[in-house]
Amino acid sequence: MSVMQMIKQQLPSADPAEGLKQEKARQYGGAFLDLSGVSIDFPTRSGFFRALDKVNLKINKGEFVSVIGHSGCGKSTVLNIVAGLSQATEGGAILQGHEVNQPGPDRAVVFQNHALLPWLTCYQNIELAVKEIFKGRKNRKEMREWIEHNLRLVHMDHAMHKYPAEISGGMKQRIGIARALAMEPTLLLMDEPFGALDALTRAHLQDSVMAIQADLKNTVLMVTHDVDEAVLLSDKIVMMTNGPAARIGEVLDIELERPRERLALANDAQYNQYRAQVLSFLYERQRRPEEAH
Numbered sequence: 001m002s003v004m005q006m007i008k009q010q011l012p013s014a015d016p017a018e019g020l021k022q023e024k025a026r027q028y029g030g031a032f033l034d035l036s037g038v039s040i041d042f043p044t045r046s047g048f049f050r051a052l053d054k055v056n057l058k059i060n061k062g063e064f065v066s067v068i069g070h071s072g073c074g075k076s077t078v079l080n081i082v083a084g085l086s087q088a089t090e091g092g093a094i095l096q097g098h099e100v101n102q103p104g105p106d107r108a109v110v111f112q113n114h115a116l117l118p119w120l121t122c123y124q125n126i127e128l129a130v131k132e133i134f135k136g137r138k139n140r141k142e143m144r145e146w147i148e149h150n151l152r153l154v155h156m157d158h159a160m161h162k163y164p165a166e167i168s169g170g171m172k173q174r175i176g177i178a179r180a181l182a183m184e185p186t187l188l189l190m191d192e193p194f195g196a197l198d199a200l201t202r203a204h205l206q207d208s209v210m211a212i213q214a215d216l217k218n219t220v221l222m223v224t225h226d227v228d229e230a231v232l233l234s235d236k237i238v239m240m241t242n243g244p245a246a247r248i249g250e251v252l253d254i255e256l257e258r259p260r261e262r263l264a265l266a267n268d269a270q271y272n273q274y275r276a277q278v279l280s281f282l283y284e285r286q287r288r289p290e291e292a293h
């Protein structure tokens with residue numbers, strides 16, 4: 001899929017009925033996100049491949065939820081179903097009372113590789129999404145202020161007129177996050193958002209995301225490979241079994257007080273206990289044959 005297609009898929013449809021559906025959804029009082037009985041079969045040359053088998057997951061409003069599991073278990077597939085980029089073969093995702101069957105502006109996605117349009121500046125990359133979403137609701141000045149506000153949130157206002165090629169990988173990722181936040185999504189979806197970054201940049205960006213989350217109280221679903229990242233950022237860690245036919249193995253509630261400080265937590269018994277629980281799930285109960293030696 002091209003970068004343009006990915007961005008377009010997240011933008012709103014012009015259908016007025018869609019606006020009404022979204023308004024109804026905002027008033028819905030049930031489970032915020034409810035995945036029930038989600039299975040998916042991908043067609044392959046040797047027949048159907050069942051990637052997920054009867055996945056059930058509930059997420060509450062304002063929660064930060066991480067999905068962790070070994071490579072290829074189906075983490076991105078879960079996120080893509082919630083994003084509306086993949087269709088479940090059985091079951092489905094209900095977001096605020098409405099079935100997800102296509103991408104929409106209520107679910108902004110941050111990918112590992114930022115997906116910025118190289119011919120637009122950082123400001124213009126965000127503006128593209130903001131113009132679509134807020135047309136008729138914000139005037140030019142309000143839009144400019146809103147874009148600048150979101151650039152400030154990720155500490156990138158100083159580089160707003162630079163092109164993606166002129167900034168570092170970590171900075172590009174910040175712009176991707178600013179663009180997603182500027183869409184004011186009901187649900188923020190992040191697929192290994194820090195995966196391509198060096199350890200220091202990764203830590204800075206994790207801290208920024210925690211600070212933004214504390215402020216905006218977004219509901220976030222994040223895919224990660226990183227146990228420390230999952231424990232540090234999450235309210236809930238969803239641990240997936242190995243595929244094919246992957247399921248949710250365990251869900252761990254992380255009850256560490258916020259704000260969380262990575263240095264203080266390094267010596268925190270409860271933090272280390274959570275960390276050990278995730279490691280034990282991944283490397284004992286879900287150990288893969290190639291890791292047994």
Ligand SMILES: Nc1ncnc2c1ncn2[C@@H]1O[C@H](COP(=O)(O)OP(=O)(O)OP(=O)(O)O)[C@@H](O)[C@H]1O
Pocket residue numbers: 042043044049051069070071072073074075076077078243
């Ligand atoms: N479109 C597709 N067609 C066929 N198989 C697919 C398709 N998309 C995903 N799969 C398969 O489904 C399984 C889950 O893939 P997915 O990308 O969700 O895993 P993941 O846990 O996110 O992996 P990673 O951590 O390596 O990114 C894999 O075996 C993958 O090969």
